[in-house]
Amino acid sequence: MDLRQRAALSVSFHKMTFPQELERVAWAVERRLGELLGQDRAPAGQDTTLAQAMRYAVLGGGKRIRPFLLIQSARLFGVNEDSALDAACALECVHCYSLVHDDLPAMDDDALRRGRPTVHIAFDEATAILAGDALLTLAFEILSDPRLHQDPAIRAELVLDLAKAGGWQGMALGQALDLSPERQGFNPADVATMQALKTGALFRFACEAGAVLGRADAADRAALQAYASFFGQAFQLADDLLDAQGDAEALGKAVAKDAGRGKATLVALMGVDAARAQLGVLLEEAEAALAPFGSRAETLLDTVRFAVSRTR
Amino acid sequence: MDLRQRAALSVSFHKMTFPQELERVAWAVERRLGELLGQDRAPAGQDTTLAQAMRYAVLGGGKRIRPFLLIQSARLFGVNEDSALDAACALECVHCYSLVHDDLPAMDDDALRRGRPTVHIAFDEATAILAGDALLTLAFEILSDPRLHQDPAIRAELVLDLAKAGGWQGMALGQALDLSPERQGFNPADVATMQALKTGALFRFACEAGAVLGRADAADRAALQAYASFFGQAFQLADDLLDAQGDAEALGKAVAKDAGRGKATLVALMGVDAARAQLGVLLEEAEAALAPFGSRAETLLDTVRFAVSRTR
Numbered sequence: 001m002d003l004r005q006r007a008a009l010s011v012s013f014h015k016m017t018f019p020q021e022l023e024r025v026a027w028a029v030e031r032r033l034g035e036l037l038g039q040d041r042a043p044a045g046q047d048t049t050l051a052q053a054m055r056y057a058v059l060g061g062g063k064r065i066r067p068f069l070l071i072q073s074a075r076l077f078g079v080n081e082d083s084a085l086d087a088a089c090a091l092e093c094v095h096c097y098s099l100v101h102d103d104l105p106a107m108d109d110d111a112l113r114r115g116r117p118t119v120h121i122a123f124d125e126a127t128a129i130l131a132g133d134a135l136l137t138l139a140f141e142i143l144s145d146p147r148l149h150q151d152p153a154i155r156a157e158l159v160l161d162l163a164k165a166g167g168w169q170g171m172a173l174g175q176a177l178d179l180s181p182e183r184q185g186f187n188p189a190d191v192a193t194m195q196a197l198k199t200g201a202l203f204r205f206a207c208e209a210g211a212v213l214g215r216a217d218a219a220d221r222a223a224l225q226a227y228a229s230f231f232g233q234a235f236q237l238a239d240d241l242l243d244a245q246g247d248a249e250a251l252g253k254a255v256a257k258d259a260g261r262g263k264a265t266l267v268a269l270m271g272v273d274a275a276r277a278q279l280g281v282l283l284e285e286a287e288a289a290l291a292p293f294g295s296r297a298e299t300l301l302d303t304v305r306f307a308v309s310r311t312r
Numbered sequence: 313m314d315l316r317q318r319a320a321l322s323v324s325f326h327k328m329t330f331p332q333e334l335e336r337v338a339w340a341v342e343r344r345l346g347e348l349l350g351q352d353r354a355p356a357g358q359d360t361t362l363a364q365a366m367r368y369a370v371l372g373g374g375k376r377i378r379p380f381l382l383i384q385s386a387r388l389f390g391v392n393e394d395s396a397l398d399a400a401c402a403l404e405c406v407h408c409y410s411l412v413h414d415d416l417p418a419m420d421d422d423a424l425r426r427g428r429p430t431v432h433i434a435f436d437e438a439t440a441i442l443a444g445d446a447l448l449t450l451a452f453e454i455l456s457d458p459r460l461h462q463d464p465a466i467r468a469e470l471v472l473d474l475a476k477a478g479g480w481q482g483m484a485l486g487q488a489l490d491l492s493p494e495r496q497g498f499n500p501a502d503v504a505t506m507q508a509l510k511t512g513a514l515f516r517f518a519c520e521a522g523a524v525l526g527r528a529d530a531a532d533r534a535a536l537q538a539y540a541s542f543f544g545q546a547f548q549l550a551d552d553l554l555d556a557q558g559d560a561e562a563l564g565k566a567v568a569k570d571a572g573r574g575k576a577t578l579v580a581l582m583g584v585d586a587a588r589a590q591l592g593v594l595l596e597e598a599e600a601a602l603a604p605f606g607s608r609a610e611t612l613l614d615t616v617r618f619a620v621s622r623t624r
Contacts, residue, residue, distance in 0.1 A: 050480055050488040101445060106437035125418035126491050129441065133413060133448065134480035140452045141475035144468045153464040156456045159471050163453035168362055168446035176362040176442050 018302040025071055025081070026064040029092060032085050033058050036142060053123045053131035054138070058096045061114055065307070067092050069206035069231070072299045073224055077214020083149070087158055087209050090142040094166050095202055097135035100128050102175060136166070149213070157212050165205035174198025178263070188269045192233070195266075200232035207231075223292050227300065230286035235307045237279050240267040242310060244275075283308050330614040337383055337393070338376040341404060344397050345370050348454060365435045365443035366450070370408045373426055377619070379404050381518035381543070384611045385536055389526020395461070399470055399521050402454040406478050407514055409447035412440050414487060448478070461525070469524050477517035486510025490575070500581045504545070507578075512544035519543075535604050539612065542598035547619045549591050552579040554622060556587075595620050 016024065037055045067088030074084035103110040103118040104125065111121050120128035142148060143158045164170055174197030177190075186194070207228035211221045244267045267275045286304040290297040328336065349367050379400030386396035415422040415430040416437065423433050432440035454460060455470045476482055486509030489502075498506070519540035523533045556579045579587045598616040602609040 048480075048485060048488065049492065050485055054480060097445075101441055104438075104441065106441060126416075127488065129413055129416065129418060130484050130488050130491075132445070133409075134484040136445065136448055137475050137479035137484065140471055141479055144456075144471035144475060146468075151464075152468040155468040156458075156464040156471070159452055159456035159468070163449050163456060167449035167453055168360075168366060172442050172446040172449065173360060173362055176360065176439065179438050179442075180361065 018306060021299065022068060025068050028085060029064045029067045029088055030059060033089050033092060036089055049127060050130055050134060053119055053127045054135055056122060057100045057119050057131055057135060058093060064092060066095055066202055066206045069203060069303060070209050072303065073207045073210020074213045076210065076293055076296055077216050079214045084210065084213055086142050086148045087213060090139040091202065091206055093135045093139040094162065097132040098171060100132040104128060107179060154212060158209055161208050161212065162205055165201040170197055170201035186264050188266060191264060191266050191269065195236045196232065199236050200229065203232040204228040223289055226289035227286050230282050230289060231304050231307065234279055234282040234286060234304055237266060237275055238308055238310050240265040241272065241275055244272060279308055330618060333611065334380060337380050340397060341376045341379045341400055342371060345401050345404060348401055361439060362442055362446060365431055365439045366447055368434060369412045369431050369443055369447060370405060376404060378407055378514055378518045381515060381615060382521050384615065385519045385522020386525045388522065388605055388608055389528050391526045396522065396525055398454050398460045399525060402451040403514065403518055405447045405451040406474060409444040410483060412444040416440060419491060466524060470521055473520050474517055477513040482509055482513035498576050500578060503576060503578050503581060507548045511548050512541065515544040516540040535601055538601035539598050542594050542601060543616050543619065546591055546594040546598060546616060549578060549587055550620055550622050552577040553584065553587055556584060591620055
């Protein structure tokens with residue numbers, strides 16, 4: 001996209017529908033990820049299997065919902081999209097690394113993702129492990145690069161927040177709990193805790209990163225974190241409902257996997273009707289959390305509505 | 313160690329032999345890593361299998377040669393050991409994560425490391441993958457934590473340097489090349505390139521981090537980088553010689569593994585005598601690189617001599 005096209009899109013932004021806006025941002029993220037993982041950045045201009053596997057894992061679709069949340073959160077505080085784009089890409093690298101490792105035979109053992117062979121199938125297991133490692137590492141390279149933001153305090157804070165969100169007290173712990181033998185005996189509170197770590201932590205980072213980039217005050221950060229927390233729960237519950245309803249098309253991956261593996265989900269524990277009711281409550285809570293921002297938060301409101309509307 | 317013991321050690325530092333100094337620093341690193349990975353840092357005070365696997369991977373010995381290099385490089389520029397200790401621990405976390413992942417069945421498939429079962433044997437494969445991921449993430453958490461250094465520019469620079477050293481154009485690429493099928497046809501230059509990435513990158517980071525912490529000028533940084541490069545080559549060549557000579561005791565791990573896997577090492581390609589001669593040249597070059605620092609670099613000189621002396 002040249003500058004003129006970009007300007008045209010910018011002018012017409014407020015006339016876009018939410019799905020159009022989501023698609024436009026996903027496209028911008030895809031393009032920037034392609035640059036960040038480009039062949040021209042390879043050592044001595046030489047492309048490698050590792051770099052190919054990383055691009056395979058990251059490029060080629062996805063809703064880019066986490067980058068979208070980050071960019072829209074930053075926009076709340078007047079940060080323009082270009083300034084938030086690299087942080088959004090770093091977050092997506094962490095999300096994609098987690099998918100590559102979660103799909104490994106020793107973990108969830110999935111052969112398909114977004115309708116394509118998973119990385120360890122398309123390449124091999126060693127390459128998938130290394131591509132995941134390298135994507136995780138790249139995320140921190142992107143966040144700490146002076147091109148991301150001129151203020152090193154902002155860069156260091158983003159690194160710290162993402163490391164905490166992704167690490168041994170965040171996403172990695174959530175995945176460990178999800179895989180643990182004790183998982184069979186989980187009650188709804190345990191499942192909620194696990195999911196708050198496994199999928200919630202990156203959503204919370206998305207919103208926090210927007211606030212960091214926008215130098216938001218404590219009250220605004222707290223409001224946005226509350227929104228992120230409800231958003232994460234709603235997103236996961238909607239995913240579980242789609243899985244339980246066996247709606248492979250809407251979910252974009254194999255269904256009823258959790259039940260097949262004997263993994264208790266909140267939907268299995270509370271039933272479909274109660275889960276649907278809970279989804280409505282979460283939507284209201286997410287909306288209430290955004291109230292202080294008024295009409296500025298319209299797109300974030302649309303985002304949680306979108307996440308919930310995937311169920312029928 | 314209480315403050316009195318620490319002070320006593322500090323006073324007696326200049327009387328210590330090199331092995332004593334190496335051991336003292338290894339102990340300080342071990343202690344700090346134990347704090348950084350402590351149970352009290354676990355969420356809700358609850359220890360997890362993941363945290364246990366991380367401690368198993370990191371604690372319990374090793375020469376801690378990378379942290380030692382970092383601390384001694386920082387000392388060149390007047391940075392005291394306490395101020396360099398956390399950066400040294402972050403580096404060791406990355407080194408240990410790489411060992412955990414390299415040992416996996418899909419990679420080098422090793423069951424023993426430092427005389428103990430590897431992480432995927434002591435725990436399971438999924439836990440080993442996650443513990444490696446979490447250690448890599450923790451390294452960036454440590455580096456970006458304001459406790460490491462008050463200046464965020466220093467923290468962000470350390471993150472950027474470590475991410476580059478460990479990532480898709482550094483260590484991860486080196487491991488990918490080491491595992492690639494093309495590896496069989498490697499000539500000495502290819503092997504040297506692979507090793508400069510796989511093991512050299514973290515040694516270079518160790519010295520660079522010391523320079524960053526010490527706000528060293530460009531000339532000093534370049535000299536230290538030259539030293540690090542020769543050090544890395546010498547360290548790897550000594551390792552390969554020990555492997556070829558089958559000296560399991562000195563090496564602390566199974567020997568003749570590389571030959572058994574059909575992996576060409578520089579020793580196999582050039583022969584033991586030529587490798588020994590090369591080791592002498594690298595030692596001289598490392599010493600020459602340190603010349604600008606005069607007697608301040610005595611411990612770094614001892615360190616490369618130590619690395620070379622492991623062969624007989």
